[in-house]
Amino acid sequence: MTELLEGGCRCGASRYTLSVAAMPEVYCCHCHYCQSWSGSAFTQQVIVPTEALTATGPIVTYGYDTDSGATSTHRFCGTCHTRLWNDNTRLPGYIVVRAGTLDASDTLVPAAHIWVKRKQTWIVIDAGVPQFAESAPPAEFLAIVLR
Numbered sequence: 209m210t211e212l213l214e215g216g217c218r219c220g221a222s223r224y225t226l227s228v229a230a231m232p233e234v235y236c237c238h239c240h241y242c243q244s245w246s247g248s249a250f251t252q253q254v255i256v257p258t259e260a261l262t263a264t265g266p267i268v269t270y271g272y273d274t275d276s277g278a279t280s281t282h283r284f285c286g287t288c289h290t291r292l293w294n295d296n297t298r299l300p301g302y303i304v305v306r307a308g309t310l311d312a313s314d315t316l317v318p319a320a321h322i323w324v325k326r327k328q329t330w331i332v333i334d335a336g337v338p339q340f341a342e343s344a345p346p347a348e349f350l351a352i353v354l355r
């Protein structure tokens with residue numbers, strides 16, 4: 209069975225649908241880039257196959273080269289500038305969706321945390337949830353978050 213997950217930006221002009229077998233596993237990134245970009249303590253992401261996404265609205269892009277030499281291309285609402293998803297040349301065939309933009313964001317429970325060496329000290333992570341000081345080893349990480 210296919211589940212259709214809906215999401216969108218703050219102003220409502222940009223909307224998307226994820227056509228997936230199940231709700232993807234969510235992970236949190238506590239790195240400084242994510243803190244400054246979100247203006248918050250961490251970001252929440254889900255990784256889904258590129259073909260799962262259908263989007264409408266005035267979506268604009270911003271690309272940059274990461275510290276590790278990959279190219280990351282981000283998609284935003286061109287009206288309110290909410291960051292919606294990105295792809296990365298190190299993970300072809302998949303996109304990384306800002307999970308806080310899902311309509312059901314109040315139901316999310318993280319399955320992993322990365323860059324916890326940079327997390328805010330008040331955040332206490334459940335001992336049963338995998339956490340990584342920096343980026344996780346790709347194979348180990350994808351085994352946790354990909355469904």
Ligand SMILES: [Zn+2]
Nearest residue numbers: 217219285288
């Ligand atoms: Zn918008």
Ligand SMILES: [Zn+2]
Nearest residue numbers: 237238239242
């Ligand atoms: Zn980050």
